Amino acid sequence: MEMAVGLALFGVFLAFAALMYLGKLPALIALPLMAATLYIVGGAFYHGLSFSYPGSNAVVLAREFFRVVIEEGMPRLWPVVITVVLGAALAELLKSSGATTTIIRWASELGGDNKIVSCVLLTGVTALLFSSLVGLGAVIMVASIMLPILMSIGVTPAVAGSLFLFGMSLGGALNPVNWKFYTEIMTASSTVSAIDAQNQLIGFILPFMIPFTLVVLGFIILHGRKGHTSFWAVPPGGGAAAAGDAGRAGILAVLTPLVPLSLVLGFNIASRLRGGAGYAFPINTALLAGMLYCLIVSGRGPNGRIQRLTKAVFDGITGVAPVVALIIGIGMVIRVVWDPAVGTYMEPVMRRIAPSAPVLYVIVFTALAPLALYRGPLNVWGMGIGIAAIMISTGALPAMAVVAAFYSVGMIQGVSDPTNTHNVWIAGFLGEDVQVFTRKTLAWTWGLAVAGLAISAFMFLR
Numbered sequence: 001m002e003m004a005v006g007l008a009l010f011g012v013f014l015a016f017a018a019l020m021y022l023g024k025l026p027a028l029i030a031l032p033l034m035a036a037t038l039y040i041v042g043g044a045f046y047h048g049l050s051f052s053y054p055g056s057n058a059v060v061l062a063r064e065f066f067r068v069v070i071e072e073g074m075p076r077l078w079p080v081v082i083t084v085v086l087g088a089a090l091a092e093l094l095k096s097s098g099a100t101t102t103i104i105r106w107a108s109e110l111g112g113d114n115k116i117v118s119c120v121l122l123t124g125v126t127a128l129l130f131s132s133l134v135g136l137g138a139v140i141m142v143a144s145i146m147l148p149i150l151m152s153i154g155v156t157p158a159v160a161g162s163l164f165l166f167g168m169s170l171g172g173a174l175n176p177v178n179w180k181f182y183t184e185i186m187t188a189s190s191t192v193s194a195i196d197a198q199n200q201l202i203g204f205i206l207p208f209m210i211p212f213t214l215v216v217l218g219f220i221i222l223h224g225r226k227g228h229t230s231f232w233a234v235p236p237g238g239g240a241a242a243a244g245d246a247g248r249a250g251i252l253a254v255l256t257p258l259v260p261l262s263l264v265l266g267f268n269i270a271s272r273l274r275g276g277a278g279y280a281f282p283i284n285t286a287l288l289a290g291m292l293y294c295l296i297v298s299g300r301g302p303n304g305r306i307q308r309l310t311k312a313v314f315d316g317i318t319g320v321a322p323v324v325a326l327i328i329g330i331g332m333v334i335r336v337v338w339d340p341a342v343g344t345y346m347e348p349v350m351r352r353i354a355p356s357a358p359v360l361y362v363i364v365f366t367a368l369a370p371l372a373l374y375r376g377p378l379n380v381w382g383m384g385i386g387i388a389a390i391m392i393s394t395g396a397l398p399a400m401a402v403v404a405a406f407y408s409v410g411m412i413q414g415v416s417d418p419t420n421t422h423n424v425w426i427a428g429f430l431g432e433d434v435q436v437f438t439r440k441t442l443a444w445t446w447g448l449a450v451a452g453l454a455i456s457a458f459m460f461l462r
Contacts, residue, residue, distance in 0.1 A: 001045070003348055005042065006345040009342060009349075027326060032328075034386065035329070035333045035336045038336050042341045043341040068339050074331060076331030077181075077330060077334070079184055079284075080181050080331075084134065084177055086287040087134040087177035090133075090312075091316065092315045092316045093256075093291055093298075096312065097294055098298075099254050102253075115154055116220060116224050119153075119163060119220045120217070122150060122167075126146060126163075126167025127168075128257055128258075130170075130172050131261050133257075134175065134320065146164055147430060156223075157432050158430075159440070163224075165422075165426070165437060168414075174261060176283040176286055176287065179205075179283060182403050182407060185334065188331075188389070200400040201400070203459070212411070215444050218444070219441075256297070259289055259290040295309060330385045333385055337386055338389065343390070346394065347393075351396045354391055354397050355397075356461070358457035361456075361461055362453045365405045369449045372413040373416065373418075373419075378413075388403070388406050404455070405453060407452065408453050409449045411452070414445075415441050416438045
């Protein structure tokens with residue numbers, strides 16, 4: 001019976017995955033509906049649902065449904081919501097200070113006439129910025145400056161867009177806001193503590209940055225020389241104007257993106273050098289420190305620091321509202337699959353199919369990696385979050401091995417997925433078909449996923 005119910009629950013997963021994949025149902029709606037359906041199907045058997053009277057357990061099922069799915073599911077990832085809002089507010093402060101455009105201008109001037117050097121510098125600057133920036137608004141702000149500069153030095157639109165996507169994902173891999181999402185998945189779906197989750201994640205990300213950087217450099221060397229110089233690439237008024245530049249920023253304001261990253265990584269590395277297990281500096285505290293630093297060093301502005309901070313918070317919340325709504329749905333799925341009413345039936349199925357051997361782990365996730373595209377079942381911002389939570393909750397694999405696998409294949413989604421809103425916007429800005437970036441980058445991101453899986457297997461499955 002347990003196996004049959006487990007297969008039925010996987011059928012529910014696949015049905016909602018198909019609806020999201022085909023574009024029939026947005027993830028914003030599909031995730032809460034999937035959580036509700038999973039609990040009803042699993043709970044009907046777990047609570048012995050019967051509609052005969054006396055002895056009906058329908059009331060018990062309804063009561064538990066509202067408790068698990070609604071009351072405990074919706075706020076399940078509230079720490080991530082706070083982190084996303086703080087990250088968005090920091091991004092708005094960077095925008096208003098003019099630090100973003102100053103960094104880009106310096107990189108452009110430093111690169112000079114050497115196309116490869118310019119591509120490396122501008123991609124590196126994009127990575128630096130997105131180690132703190134989040135949201136589509138930040139993408140529009142930076143890309144509307146960066147892309148015209150890349151094309152003005154002779155880079156083709158397809159390569160310029162691809163480089164920006166690589167830089168954005170490289171920085172996103174080091175963004176504490178994104179770390180919080182993965183650590184919350186671990187702590188919400190297993191008994192791993194928040195400190196251990198953050199230490200394990202950082203321990204994986206740091207070596208993962210090596211193949212990531214090599215992939216980006218390889219892409220630049222292969223594609224950066226192609227194209228011809230275009231003096232019409234920068235639109236009238238300049239890229240800075242298009243992005244709403246707030247003017248030049250001083251050197252201290254330019255260092256703002258490094259503040260939260262330095263606090264989180266610096267304390268962790270310092271603790272390890274002293275023989276400790278690694279200190280998990282609170283990510284929200286690091287983001288608040290970055291905001292405070294930016295307010296102090298970038299001046300009062302025309303309306304004063306309090307008004308700047310207030311506007312940054314309000315604009316940040318507006319910009320990430322769709323992401324917050326999606327996170328609420330993700331929390332509902334995590335809470336449901338962690339509940340015995342669902343986990344009891346999914347555990348025997350997952351234990352049979354989870355690749356626990358290191359070589360098999362790499363082979364299986366490599367073969368399935370493209371399923372991170374098109375909101376597929378390995379996309380953590382859609383169906384994948386449920387599968388990851390199930391794999392962690394059943395203990396079929398170590399929690400960090402699961403997170404590292406989805407983190408690795410997530411590089412395909414972050415760069416190559418044509419359903420990303422940032423991919424769509426960049427394609428429209430450049431006048432390209434959004435599928436161009438998928439064709440241009442998929443082989444590279446797939447190879448990067450393999451490298452990440454190999455590192456994960458070596459670290460967590462030996």
